[in-house]
Amino acid sequence: MEKSKRLLSLDALRGFDMLMIMGFATLIQHICQAVPGGTESALYAQMEHAWWDGFTFMDTIFPLFLFIAGISFPFSYAKQKATGRTSGQIHRKILSRGIILVLLGVMVNGFFRLDFAHLRIYSVLGRIGIAWMVAALLYIHCGRTARAVIAAGLLVGYWLLVAFVPAPDSAAGPLTQDGNIVGYVDRALGLGVLYRGNFDPEGLLSHIPAVVTAMLGMFTGEFIRSEKWTGESKTVMMLAAAVVMLGLGLLWGLVFPVNKNLWSSSFVLVCGAYSLAMFALFYWIIDVKGWKKWTTFFAVIGMNSITIYILQHIVDFYGISSYFLGGLAGFLGAWGPVLLTAGAIAAAWLVLYFLYRQKIFLKI
Numbered sequence: 001m002e003k004s005k006r007l008l009s010l011d012a013l014r015g016f017d018m019l020m021i022m023g024f025a026t027l028i029q030h031i032c033q034a035v036p037g038g039t040e041s042a043l044y045a046q047m048e049h050a051w052w053d054g055f056t057f058m059d060t061i062f063p064l065f066l067f068i069a070g071i072s073f074p075f076s077y078a079k080q081k082a083t084g085r086t087s088g089q090i091h092r093k094i095l096s097r098g099i100i101l102v103l104l105g106v107m108v109n110g111f112f113r114l115d116f117a118h119l120r121i122y123s124v125l126g127r128i129g130i131a132w133m134v135a136a137l138l139y140i141h142c143g144r145t146a147r148a149v150i151a152a153g154l155l156v157g158y159w160l161l162v163a164f165v166p167a168p169d170s171a172a173g174p175l176t177q178d179g180n181i182v183g184y185v186d187r188a189l190g191l192g193v194l195y196r197g198n199f200d201p202e203g204l205l206s207h208i209p210a211v212v213t214a215m216l217g218m219f220t221g222e223f224i225r226s227e228k229w230t231g232e233s234k235t236v237m238m239l240a241a242a243v244v245m246l247g248l249g250l251l252w253g254l255v256f257p258v259n260k261n262l263w264s265s266s267f268v269l270v271c272g273a274y275s276l277a278m279f280a281l282f283y284w285i286i287d288v289k290g291w292k293k294w295t296t297f298f299a300v301i302g303m304n305s306i307t308i309y310i311l312q313h314i315v316d317f318y319g320i321s322s323y324f325l326g327g328l329a330g331f332l333g334a335w336g337p338v339l340l341t342a343g344a345i346a347a348a349w350l351v352l353y354f355l356y357r358q359k360i361f362l363k364i
């Protein structure tokens with residue numbers, strides 16, 4: 001594989017990840033609801049986020065996207081250097097991308113309603129922008145060993161901070177929603193409303209471990225670019241690393257619970273293991289074995305992932321589905337919501353397919 005070659009596996013995996021946000025997780029829940037006893041099934045529960053401690057499939061969606069963004073950067077950085085971009089130009093692009101994502105996150109949260117008293121500043125896009133930006137700057141300025149030490153230091157430091165420094169304004173334990181220092185800092189800063197009233201899962205301090213999630217992706221991208229090993233060997237090594245990371249994450253979780261809301265250090269490792277294993281699987285199937293025909297459906301989504309994330313907050317795809325399929329859905333009883341949700345996903349995908357065919361891609 002040439003270093004400059006685009007990883008189709010990355011686009012497909014990103015598309016698979018975004019499909020859940022486009023409504024596929026909701027589709028699965030509606031199917032479960034239509035089946036007797038389905039809402040009590042493990043599958044239904046996996047389509048919900050864990051309320052506090054714990055881990056479900058839905059908790060992997062966000063960190064996987066950030067991990068994928070990390071994988072892309074070593075390729076992007078090498079391409080920029082090869083095309084003659086100066087260090088200043090590369091730095092400006094990194095900083096501008098981070099800032100633009102933060103601003104887009106505020107926009108998605110409802111900036112144009114002009115109700116600033118109820119505006120949430122923290123966001124998913126903001127987390128991606130800041131964490132990726134810091135990780136990218138570390139990638140440029142630090143060697144691999146130094147970055148590994150920094151990543152470990154950030155995870156350990158964050159654990160010590162959260163586990164042993166309780167919130168001064170609460171008598172609850174430091175690892176509870178009310179008693180953690182992460183929520184306290186956001187309450188003290190007063191930067192807009194918080195997602196849960198007194199706590200925000202995309203708050204300021206939890207950006208620290210999120211940086212490591214992006215760094216893990218960059219380590220992976222750097223590894224994939226290497227020509228020392230074959231694709232088969234790289235796949236095996238990534239899967240082995242995922243197993244080790246999972247073990248470490250689960251062990252750490254005994255004292256610092258796996259918790260997406262806090263983006264706990266154990267969560268970083270467990271999700272890092274999942275993300276690495278999923279990428280290894282897609283990489284082996286698509287880029288190593290060359291089985292690519294099935295990837296178009298996912299690549300259409302993955303190559304315009306930010307576009308669809310924003311569009312879903314602007315365009316009522318469910319309303320479009322209801323317009324065309326509402327009558328038929330009315331005859332289907334409990335299966336009606338399944339049809340309408342599938343129609344909404346199809347409508348969104350067709351918009352993305354049109355952009356794909358026209359070679360229109362939102363790049364930040």
